[in-house]
Amino acid sequence: MDDDNSTPETSPTAGRPVDSGRADAVVATPAPAPAAPKRRLPRALLIAGGAVLAVGVLAGGGIAVGSAIADEADDTSTSVTDEGDDDSQDGDDDSASGDVSNLGTASADDLIAMTDAASSAAEGEPVSIELERDGSAEVTLEAQDGAETEVRVDSEGAASVVSTEEPGSDDTAPQNVLDADSIAAVVDAALAEADGRIVEVEADNDGASPWEVTVLTAAGEFIQIELDAEFAVVAAGADGDD
Secondary structure (H helix, E strand, O other): OOHHHOOOOOOOOOOOOOOHHHHHOOOOOOOOOOOOOOOOOOHHHHHHHHHHHHHHHHHHHHHHHHHHHHHHHHHHHHHHHHHHHHHHHHHHHHOOOOOOOOOOEOOHHHHHHHHHHHHOOOOOEEEEEEEOOOOOEEEEEEOOOOOEEEEEEOOOOOEEEEEEEOOOOOOOOOOOOOOHHHHHHHHHHHHHHOOEEEEEEEEOOOOOOOEEEEEEEOOOOEEEEEEOOOOOEEEEEEOOOO
16 A cells, blocks of 8 residues: 555554643552551660569569578488487496496306307407497407307397308407406406406406406496406506507
8 A cells, every 4th residue: 555545553642742741740649648656665664664674573582592401401400419329328338337337347157158159150369358338249250260159149048150250461369358267367356456347358468467457347338357377457537548
């Protein structure tokens, strides 16, 4: 088709005059409403809340610490009490408190009978005898090679071995033993020094004082007496004194 005969395309707005007022106009968008201010807790209330929280934490810690201290105090008290009880029991063993009516004897024959009974139960010579509150006795027998045997003799005279100890490399045969003659001499010398009952006699290899005796007096005091080889007193004093 010929360009001169073409019909120009038109649009709905083509040919309309331009309104200068509308060209420059801008549609106004409403401004957003200002955000509502956040509500803030009063400063005094915040401080008070923090103080309450701190007090709660401290109180909880104080309770925990106090509980720990109380537990420690209870443990310490219990420990001290237990130790006191143990010390009290040890003291009872070393004192004449309680029933001592069967403790000790003033008869050499009683001691000789006990050592004889012990000698029949094991080998060795009697070198010590210790009397107990129940009327029994612990007798130590020592063999020629130095081995020791502990024998218990009850109040009826029945003997039984309690323990044995093998000899050491430097052990020797006993030089002094508790036979009938030595027991009689020891009892006479000891009771002449301190009136009472014999509760222990020991013989050893000490040349200066080979005999040692413990006497329980009527006043309830234990007196330790040392005798020389001739059964003469060389030292005497309350048992336990150094």
